[in-house]
Amino acid sequence: MDLNGEDLPEIRDDELAYSPTEPMDDADRAVLAHLADVADRIDPMPGDLVERSLFAATLAGLEAEMMEAVHVAEPLAGMRSATAPAEGVPTEARTISFTHGDLTLMIQLSAERAGRIRVDGWIAVSTPSYTVELHRPGADPETTEADEDGRFSFPAVRPGPASLIVRRPTSDGGAVSTPVIEL
Numbered sequence: 001m002d003l004n005g006e007d008l009p010e011i012r013d014d015e016l017a018y019s020p021t022e023p024m025d026d027a028d029r030a031v032l033a034h035l036a037d038v039a040d041r042i043d044p045m046p047g048d049l050v051e052r053s054l055f056a057a058t059l060a061g062l063e064a065e066m067m068e069a070v071h072v073a074e075p076l077a078g079m080r081s082a083t084a085p086a087e088g089v090p091t092e093a094r095t096i097s098f099t100h101g102d103l104t105l106m107i108q109l110s111a112e113r114a115g116r117i118r119v120d121g122w123i124a125v126s127t128p129s130y131t132v133e134l135h136r137p138g139a140d141p142e143t144t145e146a147d148e149d150g151r152f153s154f155p156a157v158r159p160g161p162a163s164l165i166v167r168r169p170t171s172d173g174g175a176v177s178t179p180v181i182e183l
Contacts, residue, residue: 048137052161055137056180098164098178103177105166109183116156117183123150123166130165136160159183 046052098105104124112118123130123146130146134154146152164178 020163028157049054053139055135055161100176103166103176105178107164112156116158117159119150119154119157119183121164125150129169133167135163135165157183
């Protein structure tokens with residue numbers, strides 16, 4: 001019996017002859033259609049898979065080197081979450097560090113009003129020549145400059161997958177990207 005409750009004809013062993021040189025026939029197409037139905041029911045394709053795949057391909061096309069992610073469990077002193085939150089603002093915060101060679105990037109993710117996320121970051125260098133881009137599927141990149149202490153922020157970002165790209169002078173190694181993270 002198949003998934004639709006219909007009886008399938010029994011197949012004898014002598015009917016299982018297969019030759020890769022023979023073209024597909026209607027029986028082959030029927031088997032593949034049933035297999036696709038089973039796969040869709042058991043493990044359907046996520047609705048945003050195409051968008052996420054295109055996003056990942058876009059990031060790969062930027063030819064930036066990839067940073068390694070290191071999760072820091074507790075908020076650091078002086079970060080936004082270390083202060084008392086305003087009334088009605090959630091207090092959840094995550095701190096994530098990324099490293100690549102001599103470059104360290106730390107970001108603090110804080111919940112904001114209206115379901116937005118604030119991204120505060122710090123690049124462990126003291127130079128104003130670093131540009132930081134926030135890439136999201138289906139959206140143009142947001143860009144900001146790190147200040148002379150390496151600090152930057154994106155104040156109101158939609159939750160979802162994102163990647164940060166740090167563009168440093170070519171003499172310092174060019175662009176470096178974080179892995180895709182969930183904001």
